[in-house]
Amino acid sequence: MIEVKNLNKSFGGMQVLFDINTNFEKGKVNLIIGQSGSGKSVLAKCIVGLHKPETGEVLFDGRNFITMSRSDRTEIRKEIGMLFQGSALFDSMTVEENVMFPLSMFTKMTKKEMLDRANFCLERVNLVGKNKLFPAETSGGMQKRIAIARAISMNPKYLFCDEPNSGLDPQTALVIDNLIREITYEYEMTTVVITHDMNSVIEIGDNILFIYQGKNWWQGDSKSIITTDNIEISEFVYASEFMKEIRSNMIDKRK
Amino acid sequence: MMKIIGNIGKYFQMVWVVFSKPEKWKIFRKNLFDEIELIGINSIPIVALMSTFMGGVIALQTASNMDNPLLPEYTVGYITRSSTILEFSPTIISLILAGKVGSNVASEIGTMRITEQIDALEIMGVNSLSYLVLPKILGAVLFFPVLIIFSIGLSLIGGWLSLTLSGLTSTETYVFGIRFFFFNSDIVYALVKTVVFAFIIVSVASYYGYYTKGGALDVGRSSTQAVVISSVAILIANFFLTQMFLL
Numbered sequence: 001m002i003e004v005k006n007l008n009k010s011f012g013g014m015q016v017l018f019d020i021n022t023n024f025e026k027g028k029v030n031l032i033i034g035q036s037g038s039g040k041s042v043l044a045k046c047i048v049g050l051h052k053p054e055t056g057e058v059l060f061d062g063r064n065f066i067t068m069s070r071s072d073r074t075e076i077r078k079e080i081g082m083l084f085q086g087s088a089l090f091d092s093m094t095v096e097e098n099v100m101f102p103l104s105m106f107t108k109m110t111k112k113e114m115l116d117r118a119n120f121c122l123e124r125v126n127l128v129g130k131n132k133l134f135p136a137e138t139s140g141g142m143q144k145r146i147a148i149a150r151a152i153s154m155n156p157k158y159l160f161c162d163e164p165n166s167g168l169d170p171q172t173a174l175v176i177d178n179l180i181r182e183i184t185y186e187y188e189m190t191t192v193v194i195t196h197d198m199n200s201v202i203e204i205g206d207n208i209l210f211i212y213q214g215k216n217w218w219q220g221d222s223k224s225i226i227t228t229d230n231i232e233i234s235e236f237v238y239a240s241e242f243m244k245e246i247r248s249n250m251i252d253k254r255k
Numbered sequence: 256m257m258k259i260i261g262n263i264g265k266y267f268q269m270v271w272v273v274f275s276k277p278e279k280w281k282i283f284r285k286n287l288f289d290e291i292e293l294i295g296i297n298s299i300p301i302v303a304l305m306s307t308f309m310g311g312v313i314a315l316q317t318a319s320n321m322d323n324p325l326l327p328e329y330t331v332g333y334i335t336r337s338s339t340i341l342e343f344s345p346t347i348i349s350l351i352l353a354g355k356v357g358s359n360v361a362s363e364i365g366t367m368r369i370t371e372q373i374d375a376l377e378i379m380g381v382n383s384l385s386y387l388v389l390p391k392i393l394g395a396v397l398f399f400p401v402l403i404i405f406s407i408g409l410s411l412i413g414g415w416l417s418l419t420l421s422g423l424t425s426t427e428t429y430v431f432g433i434r435f436f437f438f439n440s441d442i443v444y445a446l447v448k449t450v451v452f453a454f455i456i457v458s459v460a461s462y463y464g465y466y467t468k469g470g471a472l473d474v475g476r477s478s479t480q481a482v483v484i485s486s487v488a489i490l491i492a493n494f495f496l497t498q499m500f501l502l
Contacts, residue, residue, distance in 0.1 A: 050374055084374065091372075104279070
């Protein structure tokens with residue numbers, strides 16, 4: 001579990017996050033949603049240590065990530081897998097080398113063992129026979145899957161996904177969503193997904209945190225988000241007429 | 256002014272982190288050889304071309320400006336050798352390499368920054384500065400002296416070719432000039448300068464690449480800044496090194 005306590009972050013005098021308090025639970029897909037510029041990505045980057053918050057605590061299973069030494073932080077980072085918005089695959093490496101990279105840096109595995117593990121992870125994300133391709137030779141959806149394979153190669157306890165569906169067609173987005181959900185349940189990971197995609201919110205959101213103007217505005221699950229009367233979240237999630245219709249249909253069905 | 260001081264401070268902080276123990280020696284060794292190939296061996300053609308022609312031009316210019324009959328003919332070889340070893344090869348070739356290697360390093364690291372590849376390394380727990388920059392700096396520091404020795408040799412050959420083909424002097428006289436009043440310390444001076452310049456080129460380029468913010472346009476800007484700043488730094492360092500060694 002990841003606990004965030006009283007987290008504040010500002011850039012050049014402009015406060016972006018205000019006193020964030022939340023928990024991301026183990027074995028669940030935890031979503032962070034909110035408008036563009038609301039501070040979702042900053043929150044995620046504070047949690048994984050890419051930004052240093054002014055105040056607050058981030059506890060990875062009770063271990064305070066903010067105050068610990070650099071070497072201890074490095075150890076925790078080995079337990080984190082991250083899927084970036086743009087995949088962030090290493091251009092100069094093949095698919096297989098990308099997946100093997102964390103293993104080659106931090107384990108004493110032989111080349112064969114690493115290759116077996118890479119093949120297992122690639123198979124898990126339904127990418128077989130693409131080992132020797134370079135990232136530039138693959139599609140956006142494939143790149144996301146390669147990035148997931150790389151993220152899970154070290155058997156992480158925590159998985160962070162920054163807008164995993166951005167730039168993908170709805171069908172591929174669904175494949176990625178299902179994959180994230182499956183591996184979260186399979187490996188009992190604490191998964192945190194930043195998303196704008198309302199499909200993801202309804203489909204895979206076990207625990208949803210809504211950030212509004214840098215504040216922890218609402219928290220609940222995909223069922224309660226349908227029935228909530230919180231104005232800001234309703235305006236955000238059900239912005240279009242289409243989504244409003246879906247919502248009223250879902251509420252009618254429940255009645 | 257405060258921005259310049261801030262940048263210098265940040266640069267030295269970066270250099271401090273770069274020289275930390277590599278995560279895995281095996282991977283570091285592989286990266287080092289890759290960088291030697293990319294930064295050093297791939298620069299051989301441009302260095303060869305520049306050196307041969309510049310050596311030829313230095314020799315021709317010197318010969319054409321020596322009207323005084325009291326000056327011995329071998330002076331052409333002597334001046335060609337001195338200019339090549341003391342300034343042309345270490346300084347001018349380093350300036351050329353600042354353009355080629357500097358822009359390459361800054362744009363490579365800058366692109367990694369804006370495509371979040373550096374963030375990915377950091378999240379994995381990899382010291383991204385040490386992983387990316389240390390092999391580049393060591394690769395340049397180790398291989399640039401080889402390039403400069405190669406450049407000196409080709410420059411002198413270029414000078415010899417231009418003089419003998421144009422019939423301005425004989426091979427014997429040119430070779431005598433080259434060997435006349437030769438100090439080994441001149442080579443040491445050239446190599447020390449080269450090592451300093453290699454460090455400047457790659458570390459400055461890495462600094463601008465690593466701290467790139469924004470998009471593709473900013474990568475281009477970082478690359479240009481890296482070349483300009485490293486060229487200026489080379490000229491300033493050259494001045495002080497010349498003061499230290501020759502005076």
